[in-house]
Amino acid sequence: MAARMKLKLKTVFVLYFMVSLMGLVYALMQLGQRCDCTEHDLPKERTISRLRGELHRLQEQMRKSEATKQPQKQPAKPSLPTIFVITPTYARLVQKAELTRLSQTLLHVPQLHWILVEDSPHKTPLVTDFLAKSGLSYTHLHTPTPKDRKLQEGDPSWLKPRGAEQRNEGLRWLREDRRAQQGADSQQGVVYFADDDNTYSLQLFEEMRNTQRVSVWPVGLVGGMRYERPVVEGGKVVRFHTGWRPSRPFPLDMAGFAVSLRLVLDNQDACFDGDAPMGFLESSFLQGLVTMDELEPKADNCSKVLVWHTRTEKPKMKREEALQAQGLGSDTAVEV
């Protein structure tokens, strides 16, 4: 009886051992495989998210009904300072596309006035029509860059500073226009220099709106780094974190600062120096206006990136050029 018992036990244990070994091997094999749980997830998740959505909607309704019950005694909103965005632009293939997507961002920002300055001896129909349809509050200016300062075909983009004359023209118009305006409100505002190929988040414009003198923030994808930024200690800018020529008076990018309108109007001569050496364009403007400790850090003490110095590739036109040589180029009446 005992022997049979033992035998039985032995076989059971052996069986147990074999099964667990097989299970282990199976589990090890499963480790390398991708889990195909997707089939199971969907209905459950859909129900969960649907319920979530319904809950959210009901809460919104509740809040709405509560809001209407309360007396409508909200204090009148103080008028927002206007943000004047000065953008130099020049004709090239991607111009309309760049301006289109920039305008789509600017359309979301309240109290914004766009000063678009063309690098051209006259206003082009493309930009004129575009601005008319944009829905933005705008001023359309133009001024050509003198030939010796203009980048030639094949020049690297960093060879000569670009947009200086156009930005100065924007400043000139602004100063003249504000002189004609009455009222303390018209002297309130911020001036921001926005290039037409950068990318701006909506939060950036709210950060800069209450600039008292000059406010600064980090800029992404510039200076050969993931981002460049002012270093803030104790609420003040103490130095600049940049990989390129940090000894410049203001080693920041054009997109990294905004100037209060008050300051621009009080310093009628402050403008960009088109002859400044590479990278000193911003400093040439800011030097006379403000010192480093007067700078106002924004974007959470300069720790968040709210603007990116993106650049758009030049589209390849080999086939177009080949066609044009044959006289079969695409219809130029179609605006691109």
Next chain:
Amino acid sequence: MPKRRDILAIVLIVLPWTLLITVWHQSAIAPLLAIRKGMQYDGIEGKKEAGGQVQDSKEYCASDKDIVEVVRTEYVYTRPPPWSDVLPTIHIITPTYSRPVQKAELTRLANTFLHVPNLHWILVEDSQRRTALVTRLLRDTGLNYTHLNVETPRNYKLRGDTRDPRIPRGTMQRNLALRWLRETFNANSSQPGIVYFADDDNTYSLELFEEMRSTRKVSVWPVAFVGGLRYESPKVNAAGKVYGWKTVFDPHRPFAIDMAGFAINLRLILFKPQAYFKLRGVKGGYQESSLLRELVTLNDLEPKAANCTKILVWHTRTEKPVLVNEGKKGFTDPNVEI
């Protein structure tokens, strides 16, 4: 005492198995409950207030057992237009992948989409897991979105992070989105919708979305900066029908059009549930044809944009930023998100 030994043996056998089974059961349940795909329908409100508004939002995440309530106060900078009951929904499928300019591209794309009423953005990441960057970005935009992800298998033969070159970029992601649409929407439901494939680096005019809303089957229009030309466009005859393609690169493709140059009615997608982008063995430029030929013939195409004479979408490409000054160890704080 054989009896006691018996009992001991049985206990010794049964105990580990019960433990194993309970542990396995637990681990099998957990991934089912974990939300891997987020669906958020924000169909109400569209008031644009000056200076934005503060909104209390409650977020629900289901853990294994409890529903945890998280109250967040968000500053909403702008909201999409109010949801309309009459406009067909535009489902925009955008594949995306991590690279330095990703956040910038998605930000400006979101700024564009925030102007379009009845828009549903299906963003599909090429990644193993949904990244925190995209999750946060989608949530902060206030758009109506669905966040999916599927990883294109890497090419193990090549060293590094290169994906399988035989699978064109974005294909698996677009297919996943199509599958999601088919599983979410009933073919018999009357919810009208349009499906559009929008890459994250192109530029779209707002007019384009209104043009595509009236698509009955598949509508087409010109696209700028593709095929080495100022623009490529379908050839439209006097009767308003597409009869060919005005391109230099292989104009004899069944559909010589860029991904951004067409939109499909959702009904068609649902009626032909087998139609997907071909994954492998697709010649350069034939990706779009691999899907469209299963859905529609040339004769059924609807030309938009003033009979294909206006450019409403540009195939822009963003330069890869030069990060030389980061050096080997990285100069900037990697915790700062760009």
